[in-house]
Amino acid sequence: MSVTAPPHGGQPADAAQGKPSRKRLLIAAGIVAVIAGLAWGARWWMVGRFIETTDDAYLKADSVTIAPKVSGYITEVLVGDNQAVAAGAPLAKLDTRQYQAALDQAQATLDARAADILRAEAELKQHHANADQAKAQAEVSRVSLAHAEDDVTRYRPLVATGAETAERLASLVSTRDQARATLAANLAAARSAATQIGATEAQIAQARAQLEAAQAQMNQSKLDLGDTTLASPVAGRVGDRTVRVGQYVQPGTRLMTVVPVDALYLEANFKETQVGRMRVGQPATLHVDALKGTDLHGVVESFAPGTGAQFALLPPENATGNFTKIVQRVPVRIRVDTGPQTRKVLLPGLSVTVDVDTKNATDDSHRIAAENRHD
Numbered sequence: 001m002s003v004t005a006p007p008h009g010g011q012p013a014d015a016a017q018g019k020p021s022r023k024r025l026l027i028a029a030g031i032v033a034v035i036a037g038l039a040w041g042a043r044w045w046m047v048g049r050f051i052e053t054t055d056d057a058y059l060k061a062d063s064v065t066i067a068p069k070v071s072g073y074i075t076e077v078l079v080g081d082n083q084a085v086a087a088g089a090p091l092a093k094l095d096t097r098q099y100q101a102a103l104d105q106a107q108a109t110l111d112a113r114a115a116d117i118l119r120a121e122a123e124l125k126q127h128h129a130n131a132d133q134a135k136a137q138a139e140v141s142r143v144s145l146a147h148a149e150d151d152v153t154r155y156r157p158l159v160a161t162g163a164e165t166a167e168r169l170a171s172l173v174s175t176r177d178q179a180r181a182t183l184a185a186n187l188a189a190a191r192s193a194a195t196q197i198g199a200t201e202a203q204i205a206q207a208r209a210q211l212e213a214a215q216a217q218m219n220q221s222k223l224d225l226g227d228t229t230l231a232s233p234v235a236g237r238v239g240d241r242t243v244r245v246g247q248y249v250q251p252g253t254r255l256m257t258v259v260p261v262d263a264l265y266l267e268a269n270f271k272e273t274q275v276g277r278m279r280v281g282q283p284a285t286l287h288v289d290a291l292k293g294t295d296l297h298g299v300v301e302s303f304a305p306g307t308g309a310q311f312a313l314l315p316p317e318n319a320t321g322n323f324t325k326i327v328q329r330v331p332v333r334i335r336v337d338t339g340p341q342t343r344k345v346l347l348p349g350l351s352v353t354v355d356v357d358t359k360n361a362t363d364d365s366h367r368i369a370a371e372n373r374h375d
Contacts, residue, residue, distance in 0.1 A: 050359035052278065056329065057268035057352040059288075059336070063259045064234055066091055067252050069227040070099065074247045079238050085258065087235045092243055092255060094228040103225050106218035113211040120207055124200040131193035138190050141183035149176055236260040264336055264346055266298060268354045269308060269329040277358035278303070284334050287353040290345065297337050300356060304331040332356075 072094035079091050236258045243255035266286060270278070278300060286296040307328040309316050334354065338346070 050277070050357055052270060052274040052356045052358055053353065054268055054270050054274070055351070055353040056270075057266055057286075057334075057354045059264050059346055059348050059350045059352060060267050061236075061260050061264050061348040063239075063257050063348070064232075064236075065254055066230055066232070066256045066258060067254055068094060068230060068249050069251055070094065070224050071250050072098070072228065072248070074243055074245055074249060077241075077243055077245055079241070079256075081238065081241050083238045085232045085236065085238060087232060089232045090229050091232055091238070091258075092230045094230075094249070096225060096228045099221065099225040099228055103218065103221040106214065106221040110211065110214040110218050113207060113214045116207040117204060117211060120200055120204045124197065124204065127193060127196040127200050131190060131197060134186060134190035134193045138183060138186035141179060141186045145176065145179035145183050147179075230255070232258050234258055234260045235262065259348060261347065262340075262343055264343065264348065265301070266334040266336055266352055266354065268332045268334055268352070268356075270332055270356075272307065272328045272330060275303065275330050275332065277361040278332065278356060279358070279361050282360060283357050285355045285357075286334075286336065287355075288346070289351045289353075290347075291342075296342065298334040298354075299337065301333045301335045303333075 074092055075095050076093040077091075078093070079085060079089075085091065239257045239259050240254075241256040243249070249255065266284075268284075280300055280302060282300045284298040284300060286298050288294070288296060304311075307330055309328055334356075336346070
């Protein structure tokens with residue numbers, strides 16, 4: 001029985017044939033890696049290099065703090081923790097008794113001022129009548145004086161010729177003097193009546209001003225009474241509720257917060273080196289930490305008018321001897337475009353990673369560069 005020796009130093013034939021197979025596999029893997037690298041590079045060149053990303057982003061809402069405008073004891077709390085409320089819905093009520101009493105008093109004062117005006121107007125009519133009567137009496141006195149003076153003038157020559165007695169002339173002179181005094185008295189009465197008219201008109205003007213003040217006081221009392229019911233200014237959900245029945249509150253006391261959860265927006269803090277190509281209206285992709293595997297979409301709405309450091313309680317002062325440059329961040333507001341089902345699970349304060357596509361700012365960047373190019 002013969003045995004065939006393995007060729008070339010004892011290597012099996014199938015092993016010799018296996019070397020080219022591994023080589024082909026390596027070549028194929030290299031080709032795949034090159035293709036994948038080219039694809040990644042092409043995607044980076046076409047898309048990736050225009051994407052600006054940050055994880056310093058949080059959902060926000062313009063929450064409203066509920067505080068009373070008037071003081072008093074809380075008599076009712078109409079909402080519970082985390083309850084959804086509509087705009088204008090009552091949240092709590094204060095004791096109304098003292099404010100109702102103030103309103104009743106203001107109404108009584110208003111009625112009294114209105115009565116003062118009616119009385120003064122009636123007096124004004126009476127003074128007008130008295131003035132007319134005084135004018136008429138003065139006119140009668142003027143006519144009587146003219147007649148008496150005519151009599152004295154006519155009888156004086158007759159007395160001189162002896163046709164009439166001196167006693168008759170003296171009587172006529174006395175009548176004339178009385179008529180003159182009566183005219184003076186009636187003229188003074190007419191002037192006094194005119195003065196009374198002016199004084200009464202001034203009283204009416206004063207009474208009307210007092211009526212307006214009373215009306216303003218009553219309006220204020222109505223406002224105070226209405227402010228005993230605290231209503232929600234926006235639709236949202238109640239949070240941070242600290243108010244309790246029987247609690248005494250002062251104006252400005254924080255009772256609860258209404259969060260408009262349906263009006264959420266995203267505030268992303270991008271580095272200053274990232275915002276050069278960002279523009280309002282650019283699309284954004286949002287990765288909410290609370291929603292794993294779900295991408296949301298949004299649109300850049302606006303940019304803060306300064307970096308976050310400028311609005312800090314203690315803004316930095318860089319004009320010092322020792323200076324370390326720190327990359328600043330710019331708050332960018334992004335509108336969140338989602339449906340009602342998604343908004344039910346979104347809450348202010350949730351962390352988000354956001355990607356903004358700045359590709360449409362390429363032409364704008366070229367124009368900026370051209371504008372600042374020095375030949």
